[in-house]
Amino acid sequence: MMRVGQGYDAHSWADDDRPLVIGGVHFPGHRGLAGHSDADVITHAVIDAMLGAAGLGDIGQLFPDTGKEFHGADSLEMLRRVAKMVDDAGWTLANADCTVIIDQPQIAPVKDEMESNLSNAAGGAVTVCGKRTEGIGALGRGEGVVAIAVALLERK
Ligand SMILES: [Zn+2]
Numbered sequence: 001m002m003r004v005g006q007g008y009d010a011h012s013w014a015d016d017d018r019p020l021v022i023g024g025v026h027f028p029g030h031r032g033l034a035g036h037s038d039a040d041v042i043t044h045a046v047i048d049a050m051l052g053a054a055g056l057g058d059i060g061q062l063f064p065d066t067g068k069e070f071h072g073a074d075s076l077e078m079l080r081r082v083a084k085m086v087d088d089a090g091w092t093l094a095n096a097d098c099t100v101i102i103d104q105p106q107i108a109p110v111k112d113e114m115e116s117n118l119s120n121a122a123g124g125a126v127t128v129c130g131k132r133t134e135g136i137g138a139l140g141r142g143e144g145v146v147a148i149a150v151a152l153l154e155r156k
Pocket of ligand 1: 009010011035039040041044
């Protein structure tokens with residue numbers, strides 16, 4: 001038996017000097033994304049895809065942005081907790097695939113590192129693809145970053 005889930009996440013660019021973290025990769029000196037946790041947009045999309053596939057709710061229910069506990073939280077650690085929940089519910093991750101829509105910084109040079117970070121935390125193969133906005137819409141105007149993900153779970 002298999003189940004599929006999808007995830008979507010969006011974060012606007014931050015006005016303060018918080019660090020940029022995407023797929024667990026830090027980009028020193030680059031403007032960060034606004035958010036309650038570390039605002040790791042890809043990791044959040046993967047979390048929602050896995051939770052959706054397992055029928056375990058969503059990221060907002062598990063890690064409420066009203067709680068002090070998750071302020072500045074490491075999203076890879078959140079993904080590890082979700083992977084444990086999914087495992088406890090009798091599922092294993094077949095694979096997850098993510099697209100992040102972003103102009104800068106470029107994803108290609110750090111794609112392998114992101115995939116390694118995400119795969120280790122999720123307990124299964126996670127692939128990442130970076131796509132540029134081609135200047136279209138709010139993302140093309142540099143207002144933020146969007147990531148989407150799908151995850152496939154198999155019954156253990
Ligand atoms: Zn998010």
